[in-house]
Amino acid sequence: MNQNPRDYTLYYKFLETYGPVGFKGINPEDLLIRELERMTEINNQFFYAGDLLQMHIIYTSSQSKQMIGVEAADLSPYQFFDITHPEDIQRLSQGRAKLFKMAHDLYSAQKGCSLLSTNFRMRNPQGSYSCYLIQIYMYFSEIPYKSVYLLKVHTKVDWCKKLRKGFHYYVGDDLSNFRYPDEELLGLSLPFSDRELEIIKLISSGLSSKEIADKIFLSVNTVNTHRRNILIKSGKESLPALIYDLMEKEVI
Numbered sequence: 430m431n432q433n434p435r436d437y438t439l440y441y442k443f444l445e446t447y448g449p450v451g452f453k454g455i456n457p458e459d460l461l462i463r464e465l466e467r468m469t470e471i472n473n474q475f476f477y478a479g480d481l482l483q484m485h486i487i488y489t490s491s492q493s494k495q496m497i498g499v500e501a502a503d504l505s506p507y508q509f510f511d512i513t514h515p516e517d518i519q520r521l522s523q524g525r526a527k528l529f530k531m532a533h534d535l536y537s538a539q540k541g542c543s544l545l546s547t548n549f550r551m552r553n554p555q556g557s558y559s560c561y562l563i564q565i566y567m568y569f570s571e572i573p574y575k576s577v578y579l580l581k582v583h584t585k586v587d588w589c590k591k592l593r594k595g596f597h598y599y600v601g602d603d604l605s606n607f608r609y610p611d612e613e614l615l616g617l618s619l620p621f622s623d624r625e626l627e628i629i630k631l632i633s634s635g636l637s638s639k640e641i642a643d644k645i646f647l648s649v650n651t652v653n654t655h656r657r658n659i660l661i662k663s664g665k666e667s668l669p670a671l672i673y674d675l676m677e678k679e680v681i
Contacts, residue, residue: 435609448578475497477504477580478578478580517550560585560587562610563583566581596618638652
């Protein structure tokens with residue numbers, strides 16, 4: 430058994446062992462898989478692996494049943510739209526678009542790996558919502574055929590106070606960020622509240638402060654206060670510069 434259940438060494442060993450065969454033929458009785466299953470149970474995690482470009486899940490760990498109420502054999506990428514909190518659906522859609530753009534870039538380069546991580550509220554088997562960190566490790570491989578493959582790890586992080594306002598967000602190739610979540614990792618985030626993100630999106634669509642105020646039932650003064658706070662938090666010189674940056678990250 431892995432001595433430190435928060436060490437991701439087993440995930441890397443899983444990639445090294447089963448990545449070259451496209452995650453096919455995984456035996457649940459394999460010692461590595463049994464250790465991974467025990468580790469995920471301790472860590473309040475589940476994971477799946479598959480072909481990202483084909484949207485095909487090849488293997489899912491058994492903890493999916495305990496965490497989101499879906500049997501491992503039944504899990505589909507499309508089910509996440511059903512279990513994600515309605516207020517997070519738009520961000521989920523944007524994240525999926527970013528994910529496929531990253532996969533396309535890896536496939537075009539015919540090499541490399543990337544990491545995308547963020548958090549969403551998802552429905553648990555009890556019918557309430559829990560906060561989950563989503564970590565997606567993706568990489569190009571020519572074996573067993575050319576595609577972009579992924580390992581997607583879901584970790585319950587209700588304990589993190591930082592995620593009650595704003596959300597964690599990381600995109601890049603620094604694989605040191607593919608680790609068990611801690612305060613430092615989850616601190617990699619956008620500093621904006623849900624309301625501020627809503628206003629940023631409305632600004633990006635060309636609405637004035639008055640039009641925004643009318644649309645979301647706030648006073649113009651309140652909207653302008655949000656605009657000032659958004660600019661201060663962003664550290665940017667202007668809102669257009671911020672909006673351009675967020676569009677590049679496909680957050681809005």
